[in-house]
Amino acid sequence: MLFYDRMQFAFTITFHYLFPQLTMGLSLIVIYFKWKFLRTKTQKYDNAAIFWMKIFALNFAMGVVTGIPMEFQFGTNWAKFSELTGGIIGQTLAMEGMFSFFLESSFLGLFIFGEKLLGQKLHFLTGFLVFLGSWASGYLIIATHSWMQNPVGYEILENGKYVLNNFSALFSNPWLWPSYLHNQAASMVTSSFVVAAIGAFYLLNKKNEDFGKLFVKTGVIFGLISSILLAIPTGDLLAKNVAKYQPVTFAAMEGIFHSEEGGSEIILIGQPDVRNKKLDNKIAVPNILSFLTYGSWNKEVKGLDQFAEEDYPTNIPLLYYSYHIMVGLGTIFIGIMALAVFQLFRKKLFKTKWILWMLLFLLPFPYIANTTGWYVAELGRQPWLVYNLLRTAEGASPTVSSGNTLFTLLGFIGLYLLLGILFLLQVGKIIHKGPEPQKN
Amino acid sequence: MELFWYVVVMSMLGVYIVLDGYDFGAGIIHLFFAKTEKDKKAITSAIGPFWDANEVWLVAVGGVLFFAFPTLYASAFSGFYLPLIMILWLLIFRGIGLEFRGQFHHPMWEAVWDKAFGISSLLLALFFGIALGNIVRGVNLGMVENGISTTEAHYFFLPLWNPSFSPQAVHLGIIDWFTLLLGIIGVVALAIHGANWIIFKTKTSEMNVKLKDVIFKLNFVLLALVITSLLIWHIIEPEPFHNFIEHPLLVIFPLLTFTGLFGLFKVKSFQKDGKGFLFSSLFLIGGFASTAAAIFPMVLPSTNNVNPALTIYNVAADEYGLTVGIYWFAIALLLVGLYVFIQYKIFNGKMDDVGYGEH
Numbered sequence: 168m169l170f171y172d173r174m175q176f177a178f179t180i181t182f183h184y185l186f187p188q189l190t191m192g193l194s195l196i197v198i199y200f201k202w203k204f205l206r207t208k209t210q211k212y213d214n215a216a217i218f219w220m221k222i223f224a225l226n227f228a229m230g231v232v233t234g235i236p237m238e239f240q241f242g243t244n245w246a247k248f249s250e251l252t253g254g255i256i257g258q259t260l261a262m263e264g265m266f267s268f269f270l271e272s273s274f275l276g277l278f279i280f281g282e283k284l285l286g287q288k289l290h291f292l293t294g295f296l297v298f299l300g301s302w303a304s305g306y307l308i309i310a311t312h313s314w315m316q317n318p319v320g321y322e323i324l325e326n327g328k329y330v331l332n333n334f335s336a337l338f339s340n341p342w343l344w345p346s347y348l349h350n351q352a353a354s355m356v357t358s359s360f361v362v363a364a365i366g367a368f369y370l371l372n373k374k375n376e377d378f379g380k381l382f383v384k385t386g387v388i389f390g391l392i393s394s395i396l397l398a399i400p401t402g403d404l405l406a407k408n409v410a411k412y413q414p415v416t417f418a419a420m421e422g423i424f425h426s427e428e429g430g431s432e433i434i435l436i437g438q439p440d441v442r443n444k445k446l447d448n449k450i451a452v453p454n455i456l457s458f459l460t461y462g463s464w465n466k467e468v469k470g471l472d473q474f475a476e477e478d479y480p481t482n483i484p485l486l487y488y489s490y491h492i493m494v495g496l497g498t499i500f501i502g503i504m505a506l507a508v509f510q511l512f513r514k515k516l517f518k519t520k521w522i523l524w525m526l527l528f529l530l531p532f533p534y535i536a537n538t539t540g541w542y543v544a545e546l547g548r549q550p551w552l553v554y555n556l557l558r559t560a561e562g563a564s565p566t567v568s569s570g571n572t573l574f575t576l577l578g579f580i581g582l583y584l585l586l587g588i589l590f591l592l593q594v595g596k597i598i599h600k601g602p603e604p605q606k607n
Numbered sequence: 608m609e610l611f612w613y614v615v616v617m618s619m620l621g622v623y624i625v626l627d628g629y630d631f632g633a634g635i636i637h638l639f640f641a642k643t644e645k646d647k648k649a650i651t652s653a654i655g656p657f658w659d660a661n662e663v664w665l666v667a668v669g670g671v672l673f674f675a676f677p678t679l680y681a682s683a684f685s686g687f688y689l690p691l692i693m694i695l696w697l698l699i700f701r702g703i704g705l706e707f708r709g710q711f712h713h714p715m716w717e718a719v720w721d722k723a724f725g726i727s728s729l730l731l732a733l734f735f736g737i738a739l740g741n742i743v744r745g746v747n748l749g750m751v752e753n754g755i756s757t758t759e760a761h762y763f764f765l766p767l768w769n770p771s772f773s774p775q776a777v778h779l780g781i782i783d784w785f786t787l788l789l790g791i792i793g794v795v796a797l798a799i800h801g802a803n804w805i806i807f808k809t810k811t812s813e814m815n816v817k818l819k820d821v822i823f824k825l826n827f828v829l830l831a832l833v834i835t836s837l838l839i840w841h842i843i844e845p846e847p848f849h850n851f852i853e854h855p856l857l858v859i860f861p862l863l864t865f866t867g868l869f870g871l872f873k874v875k876s877f878q879k880d881g882k883g884f885l886f887s888s889l890f891l892i893g894g895f896a897s898t899a900a901a902i903f904p905m906v907l908p909s910t911n912n913v914n915p916a917l918t919i920y921n922v923a924a925d926e927y928g929l930t931v932g933i934y935w936f937a938i939a940l941l942l943v944g945l946y947v948f949i950q951y952k953i954f955n956g957k958m959d960d961v962g963y964g965e966h
Binding site: 228231232233234235236238239241242243244246247249250251252253254255257258260261262263264265266268269270272273274276277280281284285324328330331332334564565566567568571574575578579582585586589592593596 | 656657659660662663665666667668669670671673674675677678680681682683684685686688689691692695696698699700702703706707710750758759762763764924925927928931932935936939940942943946947949950953954
């Protein structure tokens with residue numbers, strides 16, 4: 168019963184989050200182009216903004232239709248969790264609906280259909296409000312997520328219900344800001360890599376070359392800044408939070424089975440063997456993990472052996488791989504973007520074909536990094552729904568049979584497959600058509 | 608406090624029904640009455656810029672329900688598991704039909720997505736009507752078998768149907784002849800509502816003249832169905848109208864319903880194009896509010912004698928949460944009002960030339 172509930176949530180949220188991770192960052196790039204147009208009055212920038220707005224709108228629509236099932240599933244599949252904690256997480260979820268969705272959807276329509284009606288300055292403003300709405304949405308979702316990771320401002324009644332006793336604590340949760348900023352930086356990475364990849368595609372294809380240059384240039388500059396922000400300070404702060412509040416998760420994701428006196432090594436590669444509590448084929452660098460976590464080379468990092476097995480994350484290998492894939496990709500992103508920006512300043516980037524090819528083929532990888540990053544957060548919280556308070560098994564709907572859940576899971580897989588194919592067709596069509604050529 | 612949030616949730620649901628109702632209705636009209644490419648284009652242009660913003664109301668009402676009445680959210684959403692997930696699928700499918708139709712100009716491609724859009728709109732209207740029927744009829748809370756609850760008192764699960772299709776059977780289903788009747792009322796009422804919206808938002812055309820005739824005829828069907836449903840309600844529930852007798856002020860809701868219904872018989876003589884839409888909105892809001900008022904303070908009646916009905920008082924969140932909620936909700940509501948005002952101000956008038964589906 169629990170298995171299919173978890174699979175369905177995992178499948179639908181993974182698919183859903185392919186879209187918001189692009190739109191949040193892309194909204195910023197769209198208003199950047201629009202702002203450049205207002206400043207320079209060069210038509211190219213307006214056409215670029217409109218081109219990316221089309222891709223934004225399509226992704227936004229996908230985000231909306233796949234987002235409604237996320238909200239509903241709290242009630243349909245996780246009824247017990249909703250009943251017990253709805254008075255708290257319902258606050259931030261309802262605020263998301265009221266504050267951000269209305270803002271986004273109202274002004275997106277105006278941004279798409281209203282350029283002639285509104286005039287350029289108001290048109291920029293509507294774009295800015297769409298950006299504000301999408302970032303507020305991310306903030307309120309991560310406030311909800313943070314409460315599950317690190318519950319604050321609550322008390323538990325005798326009947327087991329969680330009630331809120333401090334509203335502002337939801338927003339001063341120490342988990343919230345590092346997670347939010349890390350997530351937004353990751354969203355910026357996805358969107359700037361996508362912009363750079365499409366630009367590289369145009370340049371390599373010798374099509375829309377003016378736009379190709381603009382997209383590659385914008386993409387790699389935004390890409391480098393956001394990749395660095397992803398690691399420092401946001402990734403660093405978040406990892407320290409995990410070490411502080413969820414030490415067992417930290418040990419599992421780093422692959423530390425045993426505490427080492429005199430400092431822990433950082434594991435670069437290796438396959439965890441949970442039964443025998445060891446890593447196969449590992450490549451590690453001594454003492455680095457202690458330094459990164461506590462700023463001291465010798466401080467002990469607690470290994471899994473220090474914790475009760477019933478509190479271990481349910482799927483240690485997947486958690487470990489997700490984390491190492493995320494960190495590995497993040498490091499590669501910084502390297503490639505730094506190289507690209509270096510070539511840009513030497514004015515050689517647009518002719519360095521191998522870097523352009525690399526930018527093109529990097530396109531799927533920020534999506535993988537974002538997805539694995541969220542897997543770290545969600546698998547790392549297991550076996551808890553609300554950390555240290557409510558176990559995942561206690562949160563599922565008591566009356567929905569596994570047969571019914573498998574039925575709907577299969578339905579979602581089929582429908583999302585269709586949706587995904589149609590989405591790709593449509594994106595391909597927009598990219599093939601390209602931005603409106605400049606009029607001189 | 609519970610009463611305040613109940614009114615909020617119901618009002619938001621009312622807004623949702625009026626707004627997404629015309630979307631579904633336009634889809635039903637599209638399925639049966641749009642003959643030419645021009646007709647189809649007029650219909651999609653009339654709802655194109657609005658439909659996804661209208662669905663935001665569903666997300667928002669879901670969020671507020673979750674926060675203010677978490678136990679109801681948990682109980683009803685898990686108990687009505689299958690139809691709810693199917694509603695999600697239909698909403699997605701309908702969105703696909705609307706958004707992807709215009710991408711390739713080939714008759715087969717267009718035919719497929721036209722049908723997808725139309726049929727899922729029709730099924731959504733049917734499902735929402737059936738959902739209302741389920742709430743009026745009540746469910747077997749606690750899944751009582753032979754006088755003993757087999758689950759916690761406020762949980763239940765309903766299959767899509769049971770073989771007897773009877774609202775009075777021991778083992779109930781989502782679809783029985785009573786809930787199906789309400790589903791059909793939903794389809795007819797929303798078809799009328801959608802036709803009114805199309806007349807309101809598109810330029811006068813042959814189709815619009817024909818639609819006025821369609822509304823006029825469907826209105827007779829609707830009247831007959833509403834009267835039948837009221838009679839049947841008497842069979843299921845001996846005193847369905849006791850709230851209206853005890854609180855005569857509530858009679859305003861049925862009055863609104865019938866004003867809307869009878870007003871629409873004059874549809875052919877309306878001079879202003881928005882007038883029909885106003886009357887069908889009155890019918891929908893009045894009908895929905897009357898139904899909710901009839902069972903108040905219950906939000907989900909129980910069909911057994913073992914477990915009590917869910918009322919707004921036994922499903923609500925705690926006092927502190929509901930109180931803080933008022934502050935942010937008031938701010939949010941002002942903002943939403945402002946957005947809606949701006950949006951309709953800019954997109955007021957006829958929508959034919961927006962060029963929806965070509966961007």
